[in-house]
Amino acid sequence: MLKGNIQYVLSILFLGLWHMQLSGQGDETENGFVKFFYPNDQVSSEGMMRDGKPDAYWRTYYVTGVIKSEGKRTNFLLDSLWNFYNQAGELTEQISYKIGERNGYSNKYIYNNPQNPGQPTLISSELYVMGKKEGSSLYYHSTGELKLILFYKDGKKQGLSREFSKDSTLITVVQYKDNYVTDRERVNRTDEGGNKQGTFRDYYENGRIKKEEHYLDNQLHGYYREFDGKGDLLMAMRYERGTIVEEIDEDMKELLDMKSTFDQKGRLIFTGGYIEGVPVGIHRFFDTTGVVENAYLYNELGQKVSEGIIDEQGRRKGSWTDLYTSGETRAKGSYLNNQRSGTWTYFFQKGGIEQKGRFERDRYMGIWNWYYPNGNKWREESYFNGREDGMFVEYDPGGNILTKGDYIGGEKEGEWIYMVGDHKETGSYVIGLREGIWKYYYPNGAVKYEGFYSQGNPDKRHKYYYPDGTLKEEQYYVMGIREKNWKKYDQEGNLVMTITYKNNEEQRINGVKIKLPESDIKLIR
Template sequence: MRKSALSLLLLLTTLFVTAQENTIVPDGYNKFYFADGKVSSEGFMRDGKPDGYWKTYWENGVVKAEGNRKNFELDSIWSFYDETGKISLQITYLKGKKEGIRRTYREDEVIEENFSNDIKQGLTINYYPDGTIKRSVNFENGLENGFAREYDSHGTIVTLIEYRRGFIVDRENINRRDKNGMKQGRWKFFYENGKVKTEGTYRDDKRNGYFKEYDEKGNLTDVSKFVNDIKQEEAPELVKLDVRTDYYPNGKVKTVGSYIGDVPEGIRREYAENGEVKAAFTYRKGKIIAEGIIDDEGVKDGPWKEFYDDGQLRSEGNYRNGNRIGKWRFYHPNNNLEQEGNYNNQGNPDGTWKWYYDDNSLLREESFLNGESEGIFTEYDENGKVIIQGEYIAGREEGLWKYQLGDQREEGTYRGGMRNGEWKYFYDNGQLAFQGSFIDDNPNGRHVWFWPNGKKKDEGEYINGMKTG
């Protein structure tokens, strides 16, 4: 089992950093000291290795880190503190792996991350200093997946970001106010389950344009038109929102659809005589934006197509019980292929996936195994030059990775999705720009930055992410 940052930190700080001779008690309680005689760390040893509860200290006597080992492995909550005694990090472990919540404390926010078997899973939430939510995003197997929400200091959602396997596929700014506190632009209000309840546009704090209301399943239930916050009762295009039902001669439902006047809006379902949904369409202002079966519970099934507002095809593939399966293709607004790949029967990406620029040139190539990145990852610029390359194992970066970010080149190694070992950055002239080592993504040891002419720009010493010099 790989050593964690805490293991290495403890060994470095307790066994080797001291400048005076210490006698190690291989089975019993040990204390280690700084050169001035102050305690640097203390805890139990068993068979010559740290076990049980340990503490390490700053040179001013304040506790730097404390936590427990069980059978030599990190266990339960480990806590880290700055030199004033203020907590900076808490990590929960089980059998040497992160399991549960990791909290990072910063001046302007607190970050709560959830881990399972050392992999980030579920919600990661950033909090403002007063405890209100600042940002939330869902993780699956270490990658962002689904919708992220960003909040202002009053608790209002101001940005919606959609992720697909760690990549941003859509971003929408909503619920914004101007410097005078007036609502401007697109606003959305939500149910507790995250579904949109109401959406519409504000101008100078007044409703202007169409406002739509939905039920908790996402079905459109009403549309109203406002001008300067006054509801237009006689708006010809909104005389009535009709839910129209057609029937077979035997009285069974044939079609159900909603309309604004005579223009389809929302979901329209077509039923077979046995009551099964045989086709469904989603309309916006009379245009089909999605085509495929949605049952009465809102579950998608069978062949599906989704469209841009102008009618251009956006995506196509198959659903089974609400999961994408088989081959799927996604398209740019100019109808050129944007992304293609396969989903397995569980709805997880599987096999080789490819992304394209809107001129059809290859942007990225990546392989998946049951939803986790697995194998070589390569990303290209618009001229076909490799800008990122490395390998994933079980959804996490592993081994040597190389990046070409603008005029700067970076290279270094990952272990378990975190930077471990030496990393180097280079200017476009090949001159070294940075050199330093990391342990589990935390700066460790000597870090040096250089100017383009090779002269030293800055340097610092770190222990497990904490700058010590």
Template sequence: MKKLLNLSIFIFLSLSLICQTIDPNGYNIFYHANGVKSSEGYLKDGKPDAYWKSYNENGVLVSEGNRKDGLLDGEWKFYNSEGELYMSLNYKNDKKDGIKTTFKPNGDRILESFIDDLKQGNEKHFDKDNHLIKEIPFVDGVEEGIAKEYDSEGTIISILEYKRGYILRREHINRKDQSGFKQGLWKIFYANDILKEEGFYLNDKKDGFFKYYDEEGNLISLEKYNNGEIVEGVEETRVLETRVDYYKNGRQKVIQTYYQGKPHGVRREYSPKGEVIESYLFYEGELLGIGIIDLDGKKQGPWKELYKRNVLKAEGNYVDSRPVGKWKYYLPNGQLEIEGTYDNQGRRVGEWFWYYENSKPLREANYELGKLEGEFVEYDEDGNVLSKGVYQDNEQEGNWTEVHGDFVEEGKYFEGLRNGAWKGTYKNGNKSYETTFNDDNPDGSYKSYWFNGKLKESGRYILGRKHGVWQYFDESGEMFLRVTYRKGVEISYDSTKIIPELPETLED
């Protein structure tokens, strides 16, 4: 066990060391060949006991901790060649038991919990400002359950489901684009992780149905939004007054409903023959739309939808309240925001375009029967590509390029999952990482790099689990930690550069 862990108090002895007498039941100091102290502590019956310290050949403290009856016991601390703490770890009866903390060179840290040598509970990752950025549940040494990733504001941005160490599901939520606009699916949770609210955003505006739940997970309300504006659909809760004007022949000319004295709901205007010739949609006095609403309450023909104060919001045609043909959507400042085409079932088809407030392109996408199909590209406000690839049946497929902050990722998708070789490149041209994926799980050799091109970490995955020896390096390229894994379970820690092995004479 001691050789395997390499995390005890290591006493380096060799034929080249300065001759010294070992007291098997007392305090001892050992030295490197250059005369510098290598370790110090007590022996009891020839075995390390009580508090021990080890030093590198430059005299820098590299490890310290306690032993009880020769076994690792209590907190152990490990330092790099500069004397900086990089890991603390708790032991009980020679087994990991309690909290392990790893300190990264960039200020990040990782907290893990062990019981009887097995990782249990949530592994937590914090950035240098102490923000929780990731937590992964472990059961008996392997990932099991729901993992979460967070942004610096504490908002969940990814949910991953693990089963016996393998990723079953990955969901990206609560994302913002380069302009800070909310896009796609957003979910809010109670403190007990029960879903509280969910719905979709389009360019920072609620779009579609939003669902709200109580703390037991029961659906309690439902709202529909169109481009940021709530669509009122519970009119039976309001007491409305209906006013009717008539032609001289007795036919209805205008029908308008009011709420608290203000136009509210549908206003219909009729021809002398009784046909609907124009309709207006009001909400508490504000005009929201102009078009035809037939006697069945369905929108028909050309329509204009409005922001407050009669500012054009959208224009296009309806058939039985389904958008059809060419539609255009506008920002409150009048700039074109989105344009595209619907088929006769109200599904997006063909090319669709999104624009920034300065009219520069934001996104170009292709649809077929309402699903993403074909080329897709997204830009920042300077016209640089942020994401580019192909969709097939609403899933990412084939070669993709994606920009994430200061680096670019390139690789292939198959049915929406990363597969095959992937690599990341910093904007200065240096590599960020390189590996292969199998159904969204890293599989095979993995290497990541610092911005300056120096190796950051290297190792190997087997279907999403770290396996074998992993090495970790600081920004200068110096290795500060080596960890051995067996299918995701840590087996040993070994910083060979600074920690010598326990001599055979003291291992028995």
């Protein structure tokens, strides 16, 4: 059964068919290829008719002659992929159909991405099964970064949704049940000074919580928890202003067996807790003067997850080793005054360095390097006081540069180079915003695109080229607003379309006003 969502598809066609039937011309259009026309003799739609109804492949057009939609029908019902276009002939939506229902992914595109003006940017991708949303639907920022993940079951929002900032940081989690919000939480937020505040959380791909932390003024404050992919708790500790608090839950106190060991002179050399013989929490070892010389940290399953010094005030100090629950080394480094300090090295579970760099007062400092599992360098960047400052280089697994540039105070600055898919991008930033001339290049070195930016906005004339250097498209902006004539050319250099803009609105296409009435459609025999 055809639903309301197909009003996108052939609304003009149905008007034309209705007009045709009222005119008593149905006998002549029972079968075969037909065309419908606007009053200006421009084709409005065309396709095959069978038994007086549209079937097989159909196209509809704007009054200017620009294609509006195209797709096929099977046994009169919408089928396979349908494409929809704006009045400039740009693809804006793709919908997959089966037996007249949305079935598969429906994608929407926009063309106002300041990073790639005039080119398609995916803005949403929704999965349908027999007319209803199902599974994960993805939504994107206008600049292309993932913004929101929603999960649907039988057409209704269900379970956990996640919202991301433009730098890919998770910032909001919402729990749904049958389309209704049951819980909403802001996470991974910092204040104006860059200090962590509130809940910080990481998730596994299956949506389960991987790690949960609570911060107050950039210090751990509250419970710190780690979970496995099944949702089982691996480790739990409570902090107050960055200091571990040795506090046992009331329901566990009766189960906890605290043990102490003394040497022959009666001096305490060990303390630790057990539940039914399983070590839990902090286990401390003391020297002959009563000072903690080492400690083990166990999760509630009795797995050792860290080793180092935790003094009796709960402060970490000296050399530390963090472990995977299966026993492999996860990280090595040092603490000073309960904050990470000096060189820290992080490892993949299967071995090999994953990340290495230096901390000062628990903040990134100096050069940090990230690696692929094969040992090749993935990323190299410089920090000052926890913010990017200095050079940044990213490599592919084969060692080729993907991205290169500089940061100042956490913002991109100066000349940057990107390798994006099949092309290279070069240009400059000022305080994190594009500024001046940007150029894209084909693999053969020919210019693919060039345009001017002002304070991050496309400005003045922008040009696109075919691989052989022939002009493909001309655009004009005034501080991000589309203005004047935009022109498109074929590969032979012939002008094929002119779109006139005023204050970001389309006024004319090929000299024709775009707001001509489309409802008055006639069939020309």
